Amino acid sequence: MEIESAPGVGTTVRLLFPLREMVMTAGAEEGEVTPPLRILFVDDEPLICRSLKEALEQEGHTVEVADGGGAELGAFRAALERGGPFDVVITDLGMSYVDGREVARRVKEASPGTPVVLLSGWGIFLEEERFPTAIDAMVSKPPRIEELRQVLAQLARDENKEPD
Helix, strand or coil: CEEEEECCCEEEEECCCCCCCCEECCCCCCCCEECCCEEEEECCCHHHHHHHHHHHHHCCCEEEEECCCCHHHHHHHHHHHCCCCCCEEEEECCCCCCCHHHHHHHHHHHCCCCCEEEEECCCCCCCHHHCCCCCCEEEECCCCHHHHHHHHHHHHHHHHCCCC
């Protein structure tokens, strides 16, 4: 347990629990587990970054955050070069420095098989012509952890499917 307190500011209490080896996901089939994923999360809002990073890490995933100021592609390429690529990229749609659709396009250009999840506070539905093929899933913002669990479980199932 961590407690931080400052007069006139407030108190923050954190309960920390050990990470699980395998993650049982809501919406997953009975007995199905989603293995821990390496996730690159791209957003320019520090509060969203911190809260989503903590939530996903509590689910057993490893999360690296990039602020959407250009660092995301560097982090992505560095991981590829080290031989430990990200399993999934989650990116916000509307950021001050770069559009999430552009992040998705760049990720797919560098690694076509890496799934990209787009977060949008502008509504879950985009006009079809504006919904790029580089996006594998879309989640409304702020994201609910249950919805992210389902999306990550589906992406993991799709990744592990045998080709026809």
